[in-house]
Amino acid sequence: MELYNYIKSLHLIFVITWFAGLFYIVRLFVYQIEANEKPSPEREILLNQYKIMTYRLWYIITWPSAVLATCFAIWLLYLNPAWLQMSWMHVKLGFVVLLFAYHFKCHQIYNQLQKDEFKYSSNFMRLWNEGATIILFAVVFLVILKNAFNWIYGVIGIFLFSILIMLGFKFYKRIREKK
Numbered sequence: 001m002e003l004y005n006y007i008k009s010l011h012l013i014f015v016i017t018w019f020a021g022l023f024y025i026v027r028l029f030v031y032q033i034e035a036n037e038k039p040s041p042e043r044e045i046l047l048n049q050y051k052i053m054t055y056r057l058w059y060i061i062t063w064p065s066a067v068l069a070t071c072f073a074i075w076l077l078y079l080n081p082a083w084l085q086m087s088w089m090h091v092k093l094g095f096v097v098l099l100f101a102y103h104f105k106c107h108q109i110y111n112q113l114q115k116d117e118f119k120y121s122s123n124f125m126r127l128w129n130e131g132a133t134i135i136l137f138a139v140v141f142l143v144i145l146k147n148a149f150n151w152i153y154g155v156i157g158i159f160l161f162s163i164l165i166m167l168g169f170k171f172y173k174r175i176r177e178k179k
Contacts, residue, residue, distance in 0.1 A: 014066075020065075029125045031050055127166075
């Protein structure tokens, strides 16, 4: 049992650092896209700096955290395979698949920006950043509430939370445009 708690602690630490990396990398994407719209030489100076920052964040923090969080999760499931029989774990693993899809899409965007390919607007990236937030909320509530979680209310809650994020995004966009 003591080993299980150490592994669980390490899993949580790397999940937290993985999410921190995902939150910040997309924020750096926003800055990089906005820097591309600045006049020279400011544009080149900022783009070079953001490329260095995103590289370090992505390969020194985010990717290693994703790999380690996954390794410790697999180890936890090996130590307690009964979790795989529980319906909340199936839903959680579905969100983990979504998290990996989000991560891989961020990797694709990272590669494009490293090659100075700007395919998305900064507004899109601000909205994209909320994807990880929704996944985080869903997973935390699933893990904490487990079987007590009412699926109907949970789905409605995630939907309402997503709407609130969208409204907040629109409100913030209006404030930014006024400045």
